[in-house]
Amino acid sequence: MSTQDAALSLFVTGTDTEIGKTFVSSALLRGFVREGLQAAAMKPIAAGAFELNGELHNEDADQLDAASSVLLPPAMRTPYLLKEPAAPHIAAALENVTFDIDHIVACHREALNRADIVVVEGVGGFRVPLTATQDTADLAVALKLPVVLVVGMRLGCISHALLTAEAIAARGLTLAGWVANRVDPDMTFPDENIASIRAHLAREYDAPLLGVVPHLNPLAPELAAAQLDINRLLQTLRHAQR
Template sequence: MYFVAGTDTDCGKTFIASALLHRAKQTGSTLGIKPIASGCELTEQGLRNCDALCLITESTYELDYQQVNPFAFAPAIAPHIAAEQMGMVLTPSAIAEHINQLPFGEVDFALVEGAGGWRLPLGEGKFLSDVVKQLSLPVILVVGVKLGSLNHALLTQEAMLADGIHIVGWVANMVDPNMSCPQENLNSLKTMMASPCLGVVPHLSSMDIAKAASYLDLNALA
């Protein structure tokens, strides 16, 4: 089981997480969850998040929606603020307990997608990264390649390593089609990142998960 983290909010975590699941289910069973999500839509079935629904689509193991996304908030704001508005307190222990109850051991490839960046606040001085540390989850880092991404990637890597996190690999997601010197930036990342690159996903005109999956190589995870 892996935790999928991102360099920032708009780096394409869900897109790459879904592509990782799509790639993995070509050879085995898969399960992806997103414990925390803001910006959920109210439906007849309750609050639903499009990111969580994408992970469900690429998972071969079926769970109830509430198992995939137990902490769902309607406002598209920081989750800890949304929780405060509802009189809730998000805690690492509650999130970790939920994850521990899920049948990840029954699938060949599983992932937990984070929210925001590495230091997503939960409130009261706690962070989502505390959950990853508590569960000792290995991390796959999604780097949204654009102007400033070298700094974002290196600072995120630095924080993860300082937390004692095992980064098993990273994926370059080319979010800016007009970025100057993209190959030079990729070369710099490959030199400075401490873990292997699992793939470079080019900017795609449509969110084609299957096509994105074709650019990923999961062999390095073994």
């Protein structure tokens, strides 16, 4: 550990799929590295793997590794890597895989021994089914982590953000903050939408806006990191750890 005795960690979720969770997670990792932290990433469940040089890879997991300063063994970073690019429970059924949340928790516990901070990226939205009785919200609860919510700024985002924040709070988890990610460059009234979400989440959950990530093409996590209030997030994580 380079700057604190106990490692920090957070769970990154989103208002939907394809709204930039991996991009924002990579930006957070770059920001933590800039602050001198040994930063590692976990993508516990990833669907959509491809073979490269005889090994299975996943695009999201590879992007997270590229932004990390500590590389975890693939089996620890992504305990469940599925080939089919489908909802996790569907891909798992096709490949005869059963998700074991306790195994993911054990991998996370070991990851905390290897880094100052571990960013855990969820899969899809906050309540994507994993089994007949468990979803990704159950995974976040089992990990006992503060949550950062990525809001994809597009039509309908206000309701999606408020519903997801409500679901996070209902599970007894701390919403450590949220990030507005400009996924739709043609969205009308983006600033007004951001202001509305910001007011609701601050008032109802004391959750700050950690930053607004502009639409970037190509994606550049290092540029996005500059838009995020990394120090404020670290203060929240350290407070939650006490």
